[in-house]
Amino acid sequence: MGWPDAYVARALDAFGPSLDQELARLPQPPDETQMQKIQYLLGRHRSAEISSREKISSMGTVETEPLFEPGQLVRHRRYEYRGVVVAFDLTCQADDDWYFSNRSQPQQYQPWYHVLVHGGQHVTYAAQTSLEEDNSGEQVVHPFIPHFFSAFSDGQYTRNDTAWPG
Numbered sequence: 246m247g248w249p250d251a252y253v254a255r256a257l258d259a260f261g262p263s264l265d266q267e268l269a270r271l272p273q274p275p276d277e278t279q280m281q282k283i284q285y286l287l288g289r290h291r292s293a294e295i296s297s298r299e300k301i302s303s304m305g306t307v308e309t310e311p312l313f314e315p316g317q318l319v320r321h322r323r324y325e326y327r328g329v330v331v332a333f334d335l336t337c338q339a340d341d342d343w344y345f346s347n348r349s350q351p352q353q354y355q356p357w358y359h360v361l362v363h364g365g366q367h368v369t370y371a372a373q374t375s376l377e378e379d380n381s382g383e384q385v386v387h388p389f390i391p392h393f394f395s396a397f398s399d400g401q402y403t404r405n406d407t408a409w410p411g
Contacts, residue, residue, distance in 0.1 A: 254286050311335070311356040311373065316394065316402035318379035319360060321371060323349060328360035328369065329385045329402050331393050332409035339370060351375055359409060361387040 260267050268275055268283075275283060313319055313330045320327050337344060337353040344353060351372035358376060360369045363385040382400035384390075393409075394402040 257283060257287055311358075313356075313358055313373070313376060313378070315404040318381065318383075318385065318400060318402075319358070319371075319376045320379040321360075321369070322375055322377055326365075326369075327363040327379050327381070327383075327385065329363075329387070329390070329394070330358050331361050331368070331389070331404075332359045332411060333357065334411070337370075337372070338411065349375065359411065361385060361389050361393075363387065 257264060268280075311333050313333065315330050315332055317330050318327065319330055334357045336355065337357045339347075339357075344350065351374050356373040358371050358373070360371055360376075362369055364387075366388055368389070380400070384397050385402075390402070393405060393407050395405040396403040
């Protein structure tokens with residue numbers, strides 16, 4: 246089983262303008278047909294990235310930046326749980342098996358958030374379009390709160406320096 250195209254394209258795209266030089270240094274550099282396939286794959290990847298950045302939210306605004314920050318209270322639109330954002334990724338970093346087993350499968354190329362769920366002991370990984378701000382001002386009860394946050398005031402937690410394990 247090979248790597249999914251999205252992973253390969255992301256890895257190749259990370260080289261930026263030096264990709265051609267790095268490929269030329271390989272013991273057996275790609276031939277012209279292979280280079281065409283690489284360029285095609287990168288072109289599809291970059292097109293998907295651009296169109297995802299221009300995705301229009303349900304409120305009619307273009308969402309290119311994270312709407313929520315660590316320490317902010319949120320509520321899941323579909324499942325209605327409350328929680329606090331502990332960390333986020335600019336795009337979905339879960340593997341394809343996890344993503345395709347997700348019941349709702351929101352767009353992958355948007356910010357995704359690690360949320361400590363109120364009243365539980367688990368963490369969810371939710372897409373930006375699945376969350377909304379929770380203005381209740383009520384604290385979240387979760388065993389990891391003291392591990393990742395140092396205080397709670399004015400309806401928001403203060404994130405400490407403990408790194409998220411992701």
